[in-house]
Amino acid sequence: MGRRGKRYLLLKKKIDKNKLYVAMDAVKLVKETSNCKFEESVEVAICLNVKPKTKGERVRGTVVLPQGLGKKIKVAVFAEGDEAERAKEAGADYVDGEELAKRIEAGWLEFDAVVSTTRMMRVVAKLGRILGPKGLMPSPKVGTVSDDPARVVEELKKGKIEYRSDATGVIHTALGRASFNEEALLDNLKALLRSLIEVKPSTVKGRYIKGISLCSSMGPGIGVNVQKALEIL
Numbered sequence: 001m002g003r004r005g006k007r008y009l010l011l012k013k014k015i016d017k018n019k020l021y022v023a024m025d026a027v028k029l030v031k032e033t034s035n036c037k038f039e040e041s042v043e044v045a046i047c048l049n050v051k052p053k054t055k056g057e058r059v060r061g062t063v064v065l066p067q068g069l070g071k072k073i074k075v076a077v078f079a080e081g082d083e084a085e086r087a088k089e090a091g092a093d094y095v096d097g098e099e100l101a102k103r104i105e106a107g108w109l110e111f112d113a114v115v116s117t118t119r120m121m122r123v124v125a126k127l128g129r130i131l132g133p134k135g136l137m138p139s140p141k142v143g144t145v146s147d148d149p150a151r152v153v154e155e156l157k158k159g160k161i162e163y164r165s166d167a168t169g170v171i172h173t174a175l176g177r178a179s180f181n182e183e184a185l186l187d188n189l190k191a192l193l194r195s196l197i198e199v200k201p202s203t204v205k206g207r208y209i210k211g212i213s214l215c216s217s218m219g220p221g222i223g224v225n226v227q228k229a230l231e232i233l
Contacts, residue, residue, distance in 0.1 A: 012220040020225040023232065026214045027185045034178035034216035041069075042178055042185055045221070046171040046196065047211035049204060056203050059171065060164040062142045063195035067184035068159035070177035075156050076100060076111040078120035078138075079149050087115070090150035091157050097123055104130060111136075115144050115152045135162075163192070171196070178216050189214075190233055197233075 011033040021029065027042075034040045050057040076094040077087040084095045094100060094111060101123050114131060116124045116138040124131075124138055131137040138144040142162045146152050163173045175188045193209070200208050212224035 020223045023229045033219040040216040061199040065159040065188040074111040078116040086150035090153040
């Protein structure tokens, strides 16, 4: 790992690395240790007591963050007819079928999420090698394959995110922007924790959430007291 800059090291001194902060104090520290030169995102890492290699313990889900992510989400929709019209009315940025697929095959990827109707998945399936590695492939499991694409577009625009545990059982995702007030960031964290509890694998024994760490995208990590965070849900 490369050497950290002086500013990072100064900010790190504000944080007691041996302390687990209550969620609101951690959120305040994230804002204090964010970079004032540009607006950073606020990120969270949640360590779960799961066995990622065991099929039934791969944690995956979606949640609408009540305060959004603080950025405009561009949504591409594969739909036809009335479904396409409703998706446009709901705010979809790009709506089409074969022509949209051709643009993507040519290398165009100027969107953050992809939604498809069930019927149009025959077209989208050809794009798996492009969309899959980028985490953009529509999936029924996370609700991006739907015959009501307008509803899905509305949810995505409001701040719906997808999360999944990585190879070490950790969930990494954004919670918003450092410019958000503390209450907004806390609202988003609580929504994510509630969602994680809802998708807890039935095979998990003992404590499910082992650790929580918050940081700005360029700032140091801040440990959160898990028990106290769960008490405010």
